[in-house]
Amino acid sequence: MASGQRVGFLGLGLMGRGMVKNLATKGFQVTVWNRTRDRAAALEPLGVKVADTPAQLMAAVDVACTCVATPAALEEVVAGKDGLLSVARRGQLLIDFSTIGPEQARGLEQRTAAVGVDFVEAPVTGSKTGAEKGTLLIMAGGTDAALGRAEPIFRAVGEKWIHCGPVGSGSQVKLAGNALIAAMLQALGEGMLLATRAGVDPAKVLEVVQASGYRSPYFEFKGQALLRRDFETHFAIDLMDKDLGLFLDSAAAYKVPTPATAAVRQCYELARAAGKGKQDIGAVITVFEQLVGTEIRPKS
């Protein structure tokens, strides 16, 4: 249990809400801020306080955590009007759980260090369910000392954390992981759609995948959801598209060809153009279903 440490949390979306519930029930004194205030007010029954601005939150805490949608949103919360840095004081800690690019993360570390604030990047995986259950996997970047300070928070929201290296390393690893799951999901969806169209039960595709040496908990989670046509948003298409863009930006910066990820990203761009950006990443395949007039459905 935490010893009543004062923790602020900014960004109460699908991920942030679950993380705050865990912090509030595991002994932290939590203050929250969210752009849309209603989402913050909804957490008051947990005993959390609601701040009017990021600056008001920063003035009231020892540690501030962020988990917002995009790099631009993070910049606004940190350095915009009434942002965190406007009142940051020596000795505070900032932990960012958002998925951003490595360059932005390194820049944040420099800017927080200039005012005596430690910075840890901590993108997560485990989606909405992991956030609710407190079982996220955290890809941490930062100094040993800063990570040591972040550990009580990591313990409350996550099951495991891996120290990937200095700030920037966690983001680099997270982007690689998201490129991987996007490719896995696209290949699985395409395989199941083609099987259905060819008159073969798509459930057999998943059954064989999961009986094979290339089985994965991720294929099970997403494959079963595809068969049920369950597209409840765990991770939105807009956000995966953002991450694939960040991956490709990094690849361009280091002159590393990444044609497979570029092709998968096009599928996400198609889905967004079709108005599906807020839907779960599992719904990308529905764009292709609509093109061919066939839906993935198990035979029984």
Ligand code: NA7
């Ligand atoms: P959600 O559920 O889309 O939530 C996004 C959060 O970011 C939510 O609290 C938003 O506030 C907030 N947001 C978005 N734009 C802004 C701006 N411009 N300023 C301040 N706050 C903003 O995303 P997830 O929880 O699934 O994911 C969060 C991060 O973790 C993201 O980087 C993922 O890639 C991983 P709102 O409630 O809309 O006012």
